[in-house]
Amino acid sequence: PLSDRTRNLYTKNIEKDLLPLMDTSISDLTSEVVRNWHHDFSLTNGETSAAIAARCLRDILTQYIEDTHLLDENPVSNSLCNTSSKVKNRPPTDQELATMMDWFEENEPRLLLAMMIPSFGGERLGEWRALRVSDRRLEPTDGQYYVLVARQAQQVKGGWSTSEPKWSKGEKSEVALPDWMTEVVDKHLNGKDEETGIRWVDSEPNSLLFKSSINPDVINRGAGEYISSAWTRAWNAARKAAEIPRHYDPVTGRRYWEVREHDLRGYYATNLIKNGATFREVQGALRHKTPNA
Numbered sequence: 001p002l003s004d005r006t007r008n009l010y011t012k013n014i015e016k017d018l019l020p021l022m023d024t025s026i027s028d029l030t031s032e033v034v035r036n037w038h039h040d041f042s043l044t045n046g047e048t049s050a051a052i053a054a055r056c057l058r059d060i061l062t063q064y065i066e067d068t069h070l071l072d073e074n075p076v077s078n079s080l081c082n083t084s085s086k087v088k089n090r091p092p093t094d095q096e097l098a099t100m101m102d103w104f105e106e107n108e109p110r111l112l113l114a115m116m117i118p119s120f121g122g123e124r125l126g127e128w129r130a131l132r133v134s135d136r137r138l139e140p141t142d143g144q145y146y147v148l149v150a151r152q153a154q155q156v157k158g159g160w161s162t163s164e165p166k167w168s169k170g171e172k173s174e175v176a177l178p179d180w181m182t183e184v185v186d187k188h189l190n191g192k193d194e195e196t197g198i199r200w201v202d203s204e205p206n207s208l209l210f211k212s213s214i215n216p217d218v219i220n221r222g223a224g225e226y227i228s229s230a231w232t233r234a235w236n237a238a239r240k241a242a243e244i245p246r247h248y249d250p251v252t253g254r255r256y257w258e259v260r261e262h263d264l265r266g267y268y269a270t271n272l273i274k275n276g277a278t279f280r281e282v283q284g285a286l287r288h289k290t291p292n293a
Contacts, residue, residue: 008156008157009052009056010056010059011157013052013053013057014056017041017045017049017053017056018056018057020037020040020041021033021034021037021057026064026071027070029075031075031076031077033075034054034057034075034076034077034080035077038050038054038080046249050080051080051081051082054076054081057076058074058076058080058081061074061075062074089262090259090260090263090266091259091263091264091266091267091269091270092242092244092263095242096242096243097119097242097267099238099241099242100115100238100239100241100242101115101116102241103237103238103241103242104234104238107234107237108230108234109187109191110188110191110193110200110210110214111210111227111230111234112184112188113184113185113188113210114210114227114231115235115238115264116181117131117147117177118261118264118265119264119267120177120178120181120268120271121147121176121177121268122265122268122285122287123147123149123175123265124152124165124262124265125262126152126153126154126165127149127151127152127165128210129208129210129226129227130151130152130153130162130226131147131149131208131209132205132206132207132208132209133189133201133203133205133206133207133208133209134206135147135209136185136209138182142179143179143182144176144177144178144179144182145176145177145182145185146174146175146176146177147174147175147177148172148173148174148175149165149174149287150164150172150173151163151164151165152164152165153226155228160225160226165287173287175285188200188209189201193214196214198214199214200214208225208226208227210226210227210231211227212225212226212227212228212230213227213230235261236257239257244257244258244259245257245258246258265286268285268286269282269286272285
């Protein structure tokens with residue numbers, strides 16, 4: 001079965017991205033026709049969006065071939081479904097990360113741990129957003145916190161969806177945070193807003209470690225369960241404080257930061273390698289299917 005996010009994405013592909021092909025009969029849908037559509041689509045929407053739409057078309061035609069046997073081969077080649085993003089992975093430097101952490105500690109202390117968990121524990125964006133109070137435990141023997149990665153939060157049309165991580169196949173992963181982070185975690189669990197006295201984290205086991213807001217009025221206006229806009233504003237301000245460069249993409253007309261949130265995982269992986277971890281060990285720590293993922 002498709003995840004909610006994939007279902008919403010495929011719906012968009014069918015209703016909008018594949019429209020130029022909708023008047024073409026299946027028998028006339030040749031590899032050349034598909035290549036021309038892909039070329040035109042990528043010029044206006046970018047290579048990544050074109051690859052995603054091509055995957056949707058390939059999946060539809062694969063099912064059609066299995067059901068009818070009326071096509072000898074799928075006209076959507078694998079090459080059209082792959083893309084090498086022009087935005088390269090660029091983990092922050094030690095100094096950049098330290099500057100961003102300082103900014104959070106001074107301006108948004110309740111979100112400091114949200115930046116540190118992927119940087120020193122390797123969690124993905126959706127994984128740390130979905131962490132609950134019950135997903136962490138303190139090991140008395142070594143004084144370290146362990147975080148259980150058992151689910152992920154994904155933003156879909158109309159709200160948020162919670163599911164098992166795509167890598168898990170029913171399994172769970174427990175990540176050890178450095179012992180020096182124990183004090184940071186404790187401070188987060190016991191933190192309160194200075195003006196209102198509202199706790200950053202509720203005590204119930206199923207409460208999120210990172211609320212969408214600590215302002216009840218904001219939550220009642222539909223901020224949603226998982227943190228989004230508050231994090232984005234703080235993350236952008238922290239990158240600005242660290243003087244992270246921004247670039248302009250002439251294809252999409254958008255500006256993008258040189259260091260993305262996903263690159264915090266890259267910082268984690270880089271430090272693992274610096275400390276002698278093998279590629280296989282890094283693969284396991286990042287929960288990748290292959291060492292070169």
